[in-house]
Amino acid sequence: MRLWYIISDIHGNYRAFRNLLLHTQLIDESNQWIGGEACLFLLGDYVTSGPDSKQVIDLIRSLECQVPDQVIALLGNHELLLLRAVHNKHHRQEWLTNPEHWQTLISWAGENEELDNSLRHLHIEPLSTQVIAEIYQAAAKSDPDSDALIQYATQRWRLNHPHFTSDRWNAWHLFLRIIEADGTLEWIERLPVAHRAEEWGFFHAGPPTGFDGSVDELNNRFDALRREGRFEHPLLAPNHSLTSPVGTRRWWEDASQVELLFNQFAIERCAFGHDPKAIEPRGILGSVWDKAASTDPYMRGNIEGMIRICGSCVDAIYTEESISILQDIYPQRTFFMVNKLID
Numbered sequence: 001m002r003l004w005y006i007i008s009d010i011h012g013n014y015r016a017f018r019n020l021l022l023h024t025q026l027i028d029e030s031n032q033w034i035g036g037e038a039c040l041f042l043l044g045d046y047v048t049s050g051p052d053s054k055q056v057i058d059l060i061r062s063l064e065c066q067v068p069d070q071v072i073a074l075l076g077n078h079e080l081l082l083l084r085a086v087h088n089k090h091h092r093q094e095w096l097t098n099p100e101h102w103q104t105l106i107s108w109a110g111e112n113e114e115l116d117n118s119l120r121h122l123h124i125e126p127l128s129t130q131v132i133a134e135i136y137q138a139a140a141k142s143d144p145d146s147d148a149l150i151q152y153a154t155q156r157w158r159l160n161h162p163h164f165t166s167d168r169w170n171a172w173h174l175f176l177r178i179i180e181a182d183g184t185l186e187w188i189e190r191l192p193v194a195h196r197a198e199e200w201g202f203f204h205a206g207p208p209t210g211f212d213g214s215v216d217e218l219n220n221r222f223d224a225l226r227r228e229g230r231f232e233h234p235l236l237a238p239n240h241s242l243t244s245p246v247g248t249r250r251w252w253e254d255a256s257q258v259e260l261l262f263n264q265f266a267i268e269r270c271a272f273g274h275d276p277k278a279i280e281p282r283g284i285l286g287s288v289w290d291k292a293a294s295t296d297p298y299m300r301g302n303i304e305g306m307i308r309i310c311g312s313c314v315d316a317i318y319t320e321e322s323i324s325i326l327q328d329i330y331p332q333r334t335f336f337m338v339n340k341l342i343d
Helices: 014-023 053-066 079-089 091-098 098-110 112-119 128-142 148-157 164-179 185-189 215-227 255-264 320-329
Strands: 003-005 039-042 072-073 196-198 200-203 270-272 293-294 306-309 313-318 338-342
Touching: 014 053, 039 196, 053 185, 079 091, 079 098, 079 185, 091 098, 091 164, 098 112, 098 164, 112 164, 128 320, 164 185, 185 200, 196 215, 200 338, 313 320
Parallel strands: 003 039, 039 072, 200 270, 270 293
Antiparallel strands: 003 306, 196 200, 306 313, 313 338
């Protein structure tokens, strides 16, 4: 019987990611794979927001080396945003105006004194996982669409200055040299945007509309456009575009549209992340039409959740600590550590 686990949108929260892998006995305390024949699907957005993007990627790469056929990692829109910044000056400046992205630089500074000194000179210091979680949990209670973390970090780090100083560019170039040297950039560039296993399709955001081809053809086309630097192509749109597998939203609302998309990619069911408010309120993993399962557990808010596919059953799994957080945010609902989505 197949046993699959799906995690999406880790966003630099290494602690939450590792806790989930320990909770489901996929790894031991030394981060060695003990999951037997189980498969782990990771649906993108490993970077940004949290303080430990490097540690998240390092653990994924380690698990890929240990069980290469059982750990499948996809590209998310935040990895795409980073690639656009690497290869396009306009997108680079845009990327560096977002304080959440500076958390990514910070995670590599822990092992590089020169980058660490550069960031300290800019008065940019790490925001802890707990601080970030408190900001996002408060937003989930009061204003689900709030950009409270961006506002908080912008004020704290003074990133709203209209001009880019040489110090900022120096920090960026240091970071770029580091991720080129340690293989991170090459690893990100190799990530596919879709995967098909048996009747399931896996995407960061969902199957894109308007693409005439298979999952393999989608991966090949996306990679070719990226290599050509055609980041303005609709297929590579990182946000709010039905034409992009890393940016689409709300594609699952119409049953007939879902049927068309699934037929296009020769799948019967789909797991996707990208939007913690998809199908259910923020942080609650859900399913629709008994065909599509959302996998973004709102790790920015420290909610540790994942999807488990065991045979034909699909469950949402949370850690005990995360159940307490969900109960605090949504006191009118009842949550369990295992919640059945599709039977």
